[in-house]
Amino acid sequence: MVGVQSRDPSDLLEAEHAVARVLAQGAVLPRVYPRLLEAIGGALGWDLAAAWETGPDDAMACVATWAADGVEDEPFATATRALRFSRGEGLPGRVWRSGRPVRIPDLATDANFPRAGPARRAGLCCAVCFPTRGARGVIGAIELFARRPIPSSRALLETMASLGRQIGQAVERAAAEQALVENIARKSAILDAAFDCVITMDGDGLVVEVNKATERTFGYRAEAMVGRDLADLIVPPHMRELHRRGVRRYLETGQGRMLDHPVELEGQRADGSVFPVEIAITQPEIDGPPLFTGFIRDVTDRRLADAELRALAAEQAALRRVATLVASERDPQEIFSAVAEEVGRLLGAHSANMIRYEPGNQATVVGGWSRKGTPAVEVGPRVPMDGDTASVRVLRSGRPARVDSYDDVPGALAAQLRGLGFRCAVAAPIMLGGRLWGAVIVSSVRPGAFAAGDEVRISSFAELVAQALANAEARELLAASRRRIVQAGDEERRRLERNLHDGAQQRLVALALTVRMVERKLQSDPETACRMLAHAGTELDQALAELREIARGLHPAVLTDRGLGPALDALATRAPIPVDVAGAIDTRLPAPVEAAAYYVVAEALTNVAKYARASEARIDVRRDDGRVVVEVADDGVGGADASRGSGLRGLADRVEALGGRLEVSSPAGGGTTLRATLPCLSG
Numbered sequence: 001m002v003g004v005q006s007r008d009p010s011d012l013l014e015a016e017h018a019v020a021r022v023l024a025q026g027a028v029l030p031r032v033y034p035r036l037l038e039a040i041g042g043a044l045g046w047d048l049a050a051a052w053e054t055g056p057d058d059a060m061a062c063v064a065t066w067a068a069d070g071v072e073d074e075p076f077a078t079a080t081r082a083l084r085f086s087r088g089e090g091l092p093g094r095v096w097r098s099g100r101p102v103r104i105p106d107l108a109t110d111a112n113f114p115r116a117g118p119a120r121r122a123g124l125c126c127a128v129c130f131p132t133r134g135a136r137g138v139i140g141a142i143e144l145f146a147r148r149p150i151p152s153s154r155a156l157l158e159t160m161a162s163l164g165r166q167i168g169q170a171v172e173r174a175a176a177e178q179a180l181v182e183n184i185a186r187k188s189a190i191l192d193a194a195f196d197c198v199i200t201m202d203g204d205g206l207v208v209e210v211n212k213a214t215e216r217t218f219g220y221r222a223e224a225m226v227g228r229d230l231a232d233l234i235v236p237p238h239m240r241e242l243h244r245r246g247v248r249r250y251l252e253t254g255q256g257r258m259l260d261h262p263v264e265l266e267g268q269r270a271d272g273s274v275f276p277v278e279i280a281i282t283q284p285e286i287d288g289p290p291l292f293t294g295f296i297r298d299v300t301d302r303r304l305a306d307a308e309l310r311a312l313a314a315e316q317a318a319l320r321r322v323a324t325l326v327a328s329e330r331d332p333q334e335i336f337s338a339v340a341e342e343v344g345r346l347l348g349a350h351s352a353n354m355i356r357y358e359p360g361n362q363a364t365v366v367g368g369w370s371r372k373g374t375p376a377v378e379v380g381p382r383v384p385m386d387g388d389t390a391s392v393r394v395l396r397s398g399r400p401a402r403v404d405s406y407d408d409v410p411g412a413l414a415a416q417l418r419g420l421g422f423r424c425a426v427a428a429p430i431m432l433g434g435r436l437w438g439a440v441i442v443s444s445v446r447p448g449a450f451a452a453g454d455e456v457r458i459s460s461f462a463e464l465v466a467q468a469l470a471n472a473e474a475r476e477l478l479a480a481s482r483r484r485i486v487q488a489g490d491e492e493r494r495r496l497e498r499n500l501h502d503g504a505q506q507r508l509v510a511l512a513l514t515v516r517m518v519e520r521k522l523q524s525d526p527e528t529a530c531r532m533l534a535h536a537g538t539e540l541d542q543a544l545a546e547l548r549e550i551a552r553g554l555h556p557a558v559l560t561d562r563g564l565g566p567a568l569d570a571l572a573t574r575a576p577i578p579v580d581v582a583g584a585i586d587t588r589l590p591a592p593v594e595a596a597a598y599y600v601v602a603e604a605l606t607n608v609a610k611y612a613r614a615s616e617a618r619i620d621v622r623r624d625d626g627r628v629v630v631e632v633a634d635d636g637v638g639g640a641d642a643s644r645g646s647g648l649r650g651l652a653d654r655v656e657a658l659g660g661r662l663e664v665s666s667p668a669g670g671g672t673t674l675r676a677t678l679p680c681l682s683g
């Protein structure tokens, strides 16, 4: 080792100036280190230098090395860069722990210098290391190596302590600035990636910063916005004053309606178009003049979706109202009017109508509604289904149809609609039982007023109308069937009543007479009385049997089984006076004719027994030119009067029901003749 010299104080000063010059140019990490090492090493005459930084892993790492011209440093620098030192370890570790410069006069003999091998090969013999110190203490170290002994001096160590402080502070500042730059870059990236517009405005209402979404949404370049009045840029003119007043009030009073409360307002794009926005404004807590950050979202889609949802809800409510009306079985007329109104209002029409198609290309207007002040199509009259109106299209196709302009549509109906001021219409068919029944039509005085899909919306109402009609039809069918059932019941009751009267009475009247005769003969001729009683018993049995048959809706067995001739013979036999049966019908007649003839004779003979006081009677039955004539005559007192009882009237009804005629001839004292003429084409 040769020439050990202490450094000249001017060298130390030069070193401090050189470092100051480097730092004055602005420290960019880690590029500043090699220049610092060169400034220090060069000024103080060292051969090699290394800069170290403490890291988050509690270890020191080499961040730069330097070698004076002509010094072969590669193996030593490589070994240095590969090392990590903890506190107290190696030269930088010792400086880190003590916080003071450390000098190694002889690298070869130092016990705590792990790079002794590479140092020897590089010809290095001594070293000094001083800490770089920042606000948070030791943040690194600078090592200087020389191939010749360099004596230490107080001045050198002080200079190093001073350089360490300068460098440490500069490095710390540079690291903080760098972190800030990175932070800002990160923030911009986040803001630019946001879907919402983020706009920062100062207390004068001038734009400070905007993100990419703002550029996209409002149609301005960021440069064109920054520094300009925010209200002029994105607030529609009618709201600008309100906006400015709000900002002023907030700055004066600290009271603001908008701050931290999202509200829906309108925004204006660069092209002047206005659109709905949701705005939330916050005030970042920073020192200095106030700043406001607005988060703005274009809510056009949401508004549309809301409007669609509202329209859907309105439609459902209208459908529900009509459905309730349909279910309540109101009169179809009332439902027609209600549907017309609901559909008309729902689709924003000026008029709505319901028509029923009629034969011969016509339709009847069965229901209608029109907005106040709008002409209405009259309900009631028939209208021609000519030309090419919406209702005619439905008639032709059986499907929903629309006409966006009646301007050039030919035909009387189109002319009539034009005359009323209507310009367009949409219609849907009402199908009943798979058949086109009518149509629901909405019209407007504005051309092209109806949206695509309105046909489908009317169709739902048309289906409800069809349902109402089907209900009404079903109700009418049910009522008619009920009427028929009641009618049939009445008829049956009347039939039974008549048959009981006409059929059973004769036997019972005869029986009553027999009993009275028995009463008279009981004393004078007990034997005959006894015989008569026995006969009366048999008659009673038969009367009961007949009653049962009539109650079951059947005619007397003799009539059903054997026909009119034998049945009349039986009646004659039962009569209390002699009855002659003239004429004869051997063949069977239609059952209703046989029954009518039988009951005419039975009632006539009953009346004879009850009123005529006749000595005899005569039955005559004959066929005459497609008719059967039944005649019962007695030689009694006459004077029969149909208005005094129900028997003769009932017989007339019975005969007339078959298209026949009943005649009564009964002059006082001249006997009574009853003649029934019954049509009888077959049998």
Ligand SMILES: Nc1ncnc2c1ncn2[C@@H]1O[C@H](COP(=O)(O)OP(=O)(O)OP(=O)(O)O)[C@@H](O)[C@H]1O
Residues within 6 Å of the ligand: 607, 608, 611, 612, 613, 634, 636, 637, 638, 639, 640, 641, 642, 643, 644, 645, 646, 647, 648, 649, 672
């Ligand atoms: N053959 C007859 N000879 C005399 N008078 C008769 C004769 N037939 C009916 N009349 C009189 O005519 C009236 C009407 O007869 P009708 O058969 O219509 O009623 P009714 O016999 O009195 O009552 P019902 O037949 O309902 O039991 C009788 O009340 C009776 O006075």
Ligand SMILES: [Mg+2]
Residues within 6 Å of the ligand: 603, 606, 607, 645, 646, 647, 648
């Ligand atoms: Mg009678």
